[in-house]
Amino acid sequence: MxxxxxxxxxxxxxxxxxxxxxxxxxxxxxxxxxxxxxxxxxxxxxxxxxxxxxxxxxxxxxxxxxxxxxxxxxxxxxxxxxxxxxxxxxxxxxxxxxxxxxxxxxxxxxxxxxxxxxxxxxxxxxxxxxxxxxxxxxxxxxxxxxxxxxxxxxxxxxxxDEEHMHGVTSLSGSSPAYFFRFLEAMIKSGVAQGLDEATSRKLATQSMLGAAKMVTELDEPITQLRRNITSPNGTTEQAVLSFEAAGIDKIVDDAMSACVKRSKEMARDFAAK
Missing domain, CATH: 3.40.50.720 (NAD(P)-binding Rossmann-like Domain)
Structure with a gap:
């Protein structure tokens, strides 16, 4: 129309x-x-x-x-x-x-x-x-x-179901900030390894962009895409094992649950009186 x-x-x-x-x-x-x-x-x-x-x-x-x-x-x-x-x-x-x-x-x-x-x-x-x-x-x-x-x-x-809008907030509305924070940590680590900040930023951000394009444009499960570059006893495996040991699933779930909790609080704060 x-x-x-x-x-x-x-x-x-x-x-x-x-x-x-x-x-x-x-x-x-x-x-x-x-x-x-x-x-x-x-x-x-x-x-x-x-x-x-x-x-x-x-x-x-x-x-x-x-x-x-x-x-x-x-x-x-x-x-x-x-x-x-x-x-x-x-x-x-x-x-x-x-x-x-x-x-x-x-x-x-x-x-x-x-x-x-x-x-x-x-x-x-x-x-x-x-x-x-x-x-x-x-x-x-x-x-x-x-x-x-x-x-x-x-x-x-x-x-x-409007209740699902809280999940939408945690998955997309707020999530760019999660990715930005992860990038900040990657770039900081790259600098600690001896690279300059500009090079670290370029390497990390382009890799994130490329990974996102692979997920959205290739007809493969995300788990398989990860496995494709995680060779046994290789460098990627060591990084992924470190994430697992740190409890990455719980870290992410706790963060997203905190986002949902605040979203629900805001809905109550702005409800019609």
Missing amino acids: TANVAFIGVGNMARAIISGMIASGYAAQNIIGTSRTAEKREAFQQEYGIRMLADNNQAVTEADVVVLCVKPAQMQGVIEGFAEQVREGQMYISVAAGVELSAIEQWLNTDVAVVRCMPNTPSQLGAGMSGLIANQLTTDEQKGWVSELFSRVGDSAWVT
Whole structure:
């Protein structure tokens, strides 16, 4: 469907989605952004050719799809500020972590399609992964449109149980930070072995990128890919055995469980009262 899309708040995620839309041919005249900052409105308008407004109410009035890109703690106040402009037939997409569908529905106070999205920061480079869930008023056509929208910044996966969004957060929303931390440790070790930092970074990061491409593009189980380069009594085996001795499965599970725990706490904090 062709839709007028309004972005309420134009932070990093809105920028990623808007740039992906423009790059893939979405008409700039069908995109609106809002910001209270005049400098940001001017910058977005000049960079992308979209219309920028200071008034959320006006943007919502003109939109078929409204993408809510404000911080979780601001979400209730922002929605309640334009709630009188919400109308049936619109669709609302939230990219705020921890704010559940039921809260958004209550604040909107109108029966409309609502989609909750958990994106991640690689979306800024068109390599993102977004977890999605929709309320019961969202049609298959609308869900297809949302999938197409997020394909412009990477890929996406739908879940049907909102409880699973906590797992989505731990697997994709937060996981780039895990990989960054692992890379930091690898680079630090490389420097300790005598390599300069730039060379260590290049070797480690390109290897991580290549490994990810092998997983996504080759039709082999991850376990087999690992075994293919783990020769008996070889160098790789010694590294992997060290990981196993340190309890890598428990380390990762503990970290992801801590992420899920915090995600659930945030959902309670931002629940509709």
